[in-house]
Amino acid sequence: MSFISSLADRDRVFDFLVPATSPVDVRHGPILYLEDxxxxxxxxxxxxxxxxxxxDGELRCIIGPNGAGKTTMMDIITGKTRPDSGSVWFGSRxxxxxxxxxEIASLGIGRKFQKPxxxxxxxxxxxxELAMAADKRILPTLTARMSGEIRDRIEEVLDTIGLVELxxxxxxxxxxxxxxxxEIGMLLMQRPRLLLVDEPVAGMTEQEMERTAELLxxxxxxxxxxxxxxxxxxxFVRSIARQVTVLHQGSVLAEGSMDQVSQDPKVVEVYLGADPDEEAA
Amino acid sequence: MRMIRSFVPGLLLLFLLVGFVPVAQAQDDPGQALLESLATESYAEKGEAIEAIITSGDERSRRWLEELLDGKLQRHKDSGRFVIVVENRGRSWPVIDALSFDDAGEMSRRDLDRIGINNALRGQLQSALAVLDLYVQDVGERRAAARELLGSVDATLVEPLREVIADEDDAEVRRLLEQGLAIHRLSEGDIDAIAELEGSLNSRVRAALNSAARSDDPLIADAASAALDDIEQKRRLNSGLETLYFGLSLGSVLVLAAIGLAITFGVMGVINMAHGELIMLGAYTTWAMQQLLPGQPGVALVLSIPAGFLVAALAGIAIERGVIQFLKGRPLETLLATFGVSLILQQLVRTVISPQNRTVVSPDWMSGSLMINEGLSLTLNRLFVLGFALVVFAGLMLVMRRTRLGLEVRAVTQNRAMARAMGIRATRVDILTFALGSGVAGLAGVALSQLTNVGPNLGQNYIIDSFMVVVFGGVGNLWGTLVAGLSLGVINQVLEPWAGAVLAKIIVLVFIILFIQKRPRGLFPQKGRAAEG
Amino acid sequence: MWLLQPFNERATRLFLGVLLACLALVTVLHLAVPAGHPLYVSAYTVTLLGKYLSYALLAVAVDLVWGYLGILSLGHGAFFALGGYAMGMYLMRQIGDRGTYGNPILPDFMVFLNWDSLPWYWLGFDMPWFAFLMVMLAPGALALVFGFLAFRSRVTGVYLSIITQAMTFALMLAFFRNEMGFGGNNGLTDFRELLGFDLRTDATRLGLFVATGLALALGYVLCRAIVTSKLGRVSVACRDAEARTRFLGYRVERFQLFVFVVSAMLAGVAGALYVPQVGIINPSEFSPIFSIEIVLWVALGGRGTLYGAVIGALLVNYAKTVFTGAMPDAWLFALGGMFVLVTVFLPKGVAGLLSYRLKRKAQQSDDSSTPQEATS
Known part of the structure; x- marks a missing residue:
């Protein structure tokens, strides 16, 4: 059985070696599609x-009160939780x-957890190094050697996330x-098509937050x-978001730009009628 | 007959009240008259005398008839005193008085007259002895006597038995005697007798039907086979019930052994490999109690219940404070350290008490068995343990669901930091929970001491089983532990007849290993995000 | 070549140097020093040391899965015993018609049980290459099946420990049965020769000792090669954050399975080297206590270092020999006490103590880099 599945894996080996030509079919626009x-x-x-x-290429912020289903949604996309019904597509294929x-990770969906x-x-x-896109089967992993190219790639990411000295x-x-x-750097090493980032600035200082906003x-x-x-x-959301989705009790309450959303009466009500800015901060 | 039975003791009492001296008693004892009538030459008269003895209801009649049959009931020629010869070797024989059964010194063989009997009388005596027990006061003994008669009823007994049946007021005794008569009738070719034997589980009834099934008369043979099939079915049902009972009994032992673990491991998440040794301590407490109260096994056992709980709970607290608290959040290390503790406890018992097994006595009210029907009897000690397991389980459920401690335990296990923030002293809760789980292990030990030998390895034999039960039932779920324990017990007993004890155990272990791999969270998993951990 | 990678490490070279030096020293002291001289090493001692070395290899196998993969196996005794039984079966067949009953094919215990032919699973064990292959394949196959089922359903942590214990317990019960065809309680014994060498001569004993030492060296290098490869780092990743590793695209269960099977095979080899030296294999090797004792060796030596496992195995078994000789009753107290003391006061074992000294010298005060802190 594992032999057959390893045969089926072969097309993805191709994917690893040449990540630029992703098999994810985004000609029809959306890269991720959740329905019902x-x-x-x-x-x-x-x-x-x-x-x-x-x-494809979008930066989307998802907000919502505790228990709105944000983390569960991430669990579904990454395959940790299976939904009772509905469908989830990555690209149109x-x-x-x-x-x-x-398998989902290999497709190019990277996830950053709430707790680092x-x-x-x-x-x-x-x-x-471990996060890097590579042949992640056993024997190749056992005999893997560090090439100059890989080293350069890692140095590049180290630079991006500002951890060169460490x-x-x-x-x-x-x-x-x-x-x-x-952790974001590890996601970048995977050359993902889709990055899922769960509460990246929780517990960060003001400067760290700014850097994170730049990074994202x-x-x-x-x-x-x-x-x-x-x-x-x-x-933080206001500083990075172009498009915002508000979740409430497991479904979408509102969607649009930050300004549109924050004036939506339903959203205001969910956040107890208070200014969402103040309330959530 | 019934009147006589109650009349004789009353009469004796009357004599005593009036103040008769023993010497006078010898002449006025009705027994003297009964025996006198035996001392006649005529065998016909002797027959009547025997009949009179039987119907007298005198408690001594059995002994008299037995000694008469043995030729040891003899009469002193000069005094006419009746004696029983204890040993008839040499010239003078040691004898006892036939009325009082008191020692009467020695008598010369020449002074004694044997009361002779012939073969006809011998036959009469034998059946009389069989019937005699049917006259005793105790219903249980009468039933046993009637059961004994099954298959040995012959023509001479038919008449006396009819009389007994007419006078008997216990239905069970009557039914057994009727069956005894029916077997006799069947052997003489009476087909109607089969109807009366239908459904009986007694092995002698089955033997009688079996021989009837081989009868030359096809009608009888067919009817007997049909009745046998019927019985066979009933027997299968019975043996099914018996397996179930043994299974539940084994299951209750597993539940007892595992339920403490379900608290410490399931609720607190602490792996205590010394759990088995806590069980052992409970068992040794029972033994020690019985040493302290010799001759009072029942009292000792009852006192052992709180004592065993206390001893094991204290040992548990010592383990928690001494070892486990330093290893919080490191379950694998906890496992190893508590395993070390278990080795130390085992060796401690070997050194201090003995490496040999110790026997714990079962009190009278726990030995014996409860008879459901002739094919099915439940041993009392197992029944008690089963009941005890259920009581302990119910008690634990109450503690966990209804008390402040239970609430705090659940709070601490679900969110330790939050519980502490709300003012619950988490450390105290840890200690109490662990003490509770350990104490229950002690209770298991008290119960186990009634079923198996108490030795240093007692706990070791249960630790793997206990973990299996908890994991199989679903960690953190007391109901799961109960269901898992009982069902594993039953499965084991069902497998045992065709696989043998060892193979059955292996099969169960393999089954659980496979099951855990299919459903890693057991039979009754805790659901939801929190459980995903 | 990744297998040669460990030779770049100073620590590995040091370990191999010490090991080989000890082998040579014992050989010289046994052969060149006259008996009776205080430095003479008797054949008995040589065999005892050989036994320790096979235990050390077993400990290395356990450390590979526990120290680097985070899987606490309480059933490695089963793999050790299976390897031992495979070797034992070969040695039984070598006895030939020199047994008590003189049957050229059937071992004595089968004749005793009135069996008239060899069970199918005994076939082929008269050929050494087949038997030596089975020494690795039998435990490997068990580990493969067991690990496949366990890791696929993500049974890890304490649960895995408990079911590995149940596994070895079930095997012990099974091997106690005469019907299994492995000699029941008595196991396999009365061996005569191995590959034509008489097992009772001193030369063979010395040879076995040296072979065990070399096997330990090879096993150590193999494990070291695994843990210093990228696969080793993935193992550590699985140990510390299994879910994270999965999200990075590694099939955690396959990595666990791979390392588990390798470890089981090493344990099997250790068992196979153990049997001819002690001259018997019986079901007690399957007992859960033995398996958990192996874990103590590793814990005492220091898990996650490999050389710590070797130190631990040698120390504990030497102590056991001394104790059981001098005061047998005290041994279980000592063993139990070691379990408690090591886990509570010495979580990094003897190796941790050593490296702590070294680190203090190097002025690096970084505790969390060592595996014990990060997990368990």
Whole structure:
């Protein structure tokens, strides 16, 4: 069985070697497409009939109060949670519901967790090395050697996330903000088409937040990555967002630019009638 | 007959009240008259005398008839005193008084007259002895006697039995005697007798039907086979019930052993490999109690319940404070450290008490068995343990659901930081929970001491099983532990007849290993995001 | 070549140097020093040391999965025993017609059980190459099937530990049965010769000792090569943040399976080297206590270092020999006490103590780089 599936894997080997020519079919516009998705935990509907479309190269912010279903939505896209009903497509070719977590990751969907998880026992450099797009089967991994090209790529990302000096230190000693960046850097090593970022600035200082905003806006763009950011911090969202989606009780409450959304009466009501800016900050 | 039975003791009492001295008693004892009538030459008269003894209801009649049959009931030529010869070797024989059964010294063989009997009388005596027990006061003994008669009823007994049946007021005794008569009738070719034997599970009834099924008369043979099939079916049902009972019994042991673990491992997430040794401590507490209260096994057992709980709970607290608290959040290290503790406890018992097994006595009210029908009896100690397991389970459920401690435990396990913020002293809750789980292990030990030998390895035999039960049932779910324990017990017992005990155990282990791999969270998993951890 | 990678490390070269020096020293002291001289190493001691070395290889195998993959196997004794049984079966067939019953094909215990032919799974064990292959394949196959089922359903942590323990327990019960055809309680014993060498001569014993030492060296280099490769780093990643590794696109369960099977095979080799030296293999090697004791060796030596496992195995087994000789009752107290003390006070083991000294010298005060802190 594993032999057959490894045969089926071969087309993706191609994908790893030449990441620029992704097999993800985005000719019809959206890179991610969720339709009528519903998830129930013990009778509680975490996601209720959710519809969401992300365009190629877009930077989308998703906001919503606690329990709105933001994290569960990420779980569904990355294959951690299976919905009760609905469909999830990546481009117009890949049905994500039929794939396992590593398969989805290999397709080019990278996820940054709410709580930063890096491999604390490994160095910053090694963290990036493991994250790199490569043949991730066993024997190639066992015999993998460090080439100059790979080294350059890692140095490049180290530079982007500003951790060049700490490259040989263990990831465990990084500050909270530095771990967040390292994690984003690891996502970048995967050359993802879609980045899912869960609360990137939670617990960050003002300066760290600014740097993160720069980092994220620099990443998104046509032909580069699409980025989905889930965030509570309205100030941060306002500083990066072009398009905002408001989730409430597992479905979309409003969608549009930050200004449009913050004037939507339904949104105002959900945030207890207060100025969303103040309330969520 | 019934009147006589109650009349004789009353009469004796009357004698005592009036103040008769024993010497006088010898002449006025009605027994003397009964025996006198035996001392006649005529065998016909002797027959009547035997009949009179039987119907007298005198408690001594059985002994008299037995000694008469043995030729040891003899009469002193000069005094006319009746004696029983204890040993008839040499010239003078040691004898006892036939009325009081008191030692009467020795008598010369020449002074004694044997009361002779012939073959006809011998036959009469034998059946009389069989019937005699049907006259005793105790219903249980009468039933046993009637059961004993099944298959050995012959022509001579038919008449006396009819009389007994007419006078008997216990339905069970009557039914058994009727069956005994029916077997006799069947052997004489009476086809109607089969109807009376239908559905009986007694092995002698089955033997009688079996021989009837081989009868030359096709009618009888067919009817007997039909009745046998019927019985066979009932027997299968019975053995099914018996397997179920043994399974539930084994299951209740597993539940008892695992339920404490379900608290410490399931609720607190602490792996305590010394759990088995806490069970062992409970069992040894029972043993120690019985040493302290010799001759009072029942009292000792009852006292062991709180004592066993206390001892194991204290040991648990020591383990929690001494080892586990330093290893919070490191489950694999906890596993290793508590395993070390288990080795130390085992060796401690070996060194301090003994490496040998110790026997714990079962009190009277726990030995014996409860008879459901002739094919099915439930041993009482297992029944008690089953009930005890259910009581302990219910008690734990109450503690966890209805008390402040239970609430705090659930709060601490779900969100430790938040619970502390709300003023719950998490450390205290840890200690109490662990003490509770350990104490329950002690209770399991008290119960186990009634079923198996108490030795240093007692706990070791249960630790893997206990973990299997908890994991199979779903960690953190007490109901799951109950269902898992009972069902694993039953599965084990069902497999045992055709696989053998060891293979059955292996099959169950393999089954659980496969099951966990199919459903890693057990039978009753905790759902939701929190459980995904 | 990735297998030669470890030779670049100073620590590995040091370890191999010390090991080989010890092998040479014992050989010289056994052969060149006259018996009775205080420095003479008797054949008994040589065999005892050989036994320790096979335990050390077993400990290295356990450390590979526990230290680097984060899987605490409480069933590695089963792989060790399976390797041992494979070797034992070969040695039984070598006895030929010199057994008590003189049957040229059937081992004594089968004749005793009135069996008239060899069970199918005994076929081929008269050929050394087949038997030596089975030494690795039998434990490997068990690890493959067991690991495939377990890792596929993501059974990890304590659950995995408990079911590995159940696995070895079930195997122990099975091997105790005479019907299994492995000699029941008595196991396999009365071996005569291995590849034509009489097992009772001192020369063969010395040879086995040296072979075990070399196997340990090879196994160590193999494990070191694995843990220093990228695969080793992926293993550590699986250990510390399994979900993260999965999201990076690694099939965690396959990596776990690979390392688990390699480790099981190493354990099998250790078992195979152990059996001819102690002269018997019986179901007690499957007992859960033995498996958990192996884990103690690793914990005491320091997990996640490999050389720590070797140190731990040698120390604990030497202590066991001393204790069980001098005061047998105290051994379980000592063993139990070690479990508690090591886990509570010495979580990084002896190796942790050593590297702490070294680090202090190097003025690096970074605790979290060592694996113990990050996980468990």
């Amino acid at each position: 998705v519903t998830v129930t935990f013990d009778g509680f509907k975490a996601i209720d009939d959710l519809n969401l479309t992300i365009d 890949h049905n994500l519901l039929a794939m396992s977590e590593p 998880t890096v491999f604390e026992a490994l160095t910053v450099f090694e963290n990036l 490259r040989d230190g263990p990831a465990g000693i990084l500050s909270h903000g530095q771990k967040q960046w390292l 806006t620099g990443l998104a763009g046509k032909g580069k990555q699409s980025v989905v950011v889930v965030e509570h911090d309205m100030g």
